[in-house]
Amino acid sequence: MDDLSTIPANLDHLIITVPELEAGVAEFERLTGVRPVAGGSHPGRGTANYLVGLAPTGWDAGAHTYLEILGPDAQQKPPADGILPLDAHLAQGLTLQTWAIHPHAFLAKVAGANSADIDFGEVNDMSRETAEGDLLEWRLTSRSPLPHDGAQPFLIDWGESTHPAEAPLPSVELLEFRVESPEPEAAREVLEVLGAGDTEVVEGAECRLRARLRGPGGELTF
Numbered sequence: 001m002d003d004l005s006t007i008p009a010n011l012d013h014l015i016i017t018v019p020e021l022e023a024g025v026a027e028f029e030r031l032t033g034v035r036p037v038a039g040g041s042h043p044g045r046g047t048a049n050y051l052v053g054l055a056p057t058g059w060d061a062g063a064h065t066y067l068e069i070l071g072p073d074a075q076q077k078p079p080a081d082g083i084l085p086l087d088a089h090l091a092q093g094l095t096l097q098t099w100a101i102h103p104h105a106f107l108a109k110v111a112g113a114n115s116a117d118i119d120f121g122e123v124n125d126m127s128r129e130t131a132e133g134d135l136l137e138w139r140l141t142s143r144s145p146l147p148h149d150g151a152q153p154f155l156i157d158w159g160e161s162t163h164p165a166e167a168p169l170p171s172v173e174l175l176e177f178r179v180e181s182p183e184p185e186a187a188r189e190v191l192e193v194l195g196a197g198d199t200e201v202v203e204g205a206e207c208r209l210r211a212r213l214r215g216p217g218g219e220l221t222f
Helices: 021-032 085-090 106-115 184-194
Strands: 011-017 037-042 047-056 066-072 095-101 122-130 135-142 154-157 171-181 201-203 208-215 218-221
Touching: 011 047, 011 085, 011 171, 021 047, 021 066, 021 208, 021 218, 066 085, 085 095, 095 208, 106 135, 106 154, 106 184, 171 184, 184 201
Parallel strands: 011 066, 047 171, 095 154, 171 201
Antiparallel strands: 011 095, 037 047, 037 122, 047 066, 122 135, 135 154, 171 208, 208 218
């Protein structure tokens, strides 16, 4: 189903985790025909990423959303406890791990989530150096383990930094995106508070995400 209603308007990016970064990038290229580009490393966190632009079905051209492939950084020592951000250490192959939204009035959404007793973790300031040497700084909500197995999005605010998808990126189409939950009505209520109430939510045996991508080399479904 290629329908705008399946793609939330505040979608910032999707995150795929992989156990080995270069191999994961090669596999993504094999399946879609699109080669991700190096994003940068996360100093002190043991990870690095590659990026691919997303063109959601029904969105205007030039929409700022993307796909992040996150994995261990071969140039860094892993954390002493072996735990990587967003549970990347648990990845088995290409894993659609979680997603981010960029709601308007970031702090107001955080306050609303607090009032509604939504467990989103805490707000953290983060940064990374791009492959070109530029510094990106942002703040986001962070919790480990991931809330609802990654089906609940985290909130992100890029502040004065340039959004990663504003840079020229190879891209794939995002044809479909939805959340599955054993308690779909409760999931819808949480998403409404967080700023993603237009997300498609369906009943499923467990909390998980479904996304369907298309590149010149084929479709990839998570």
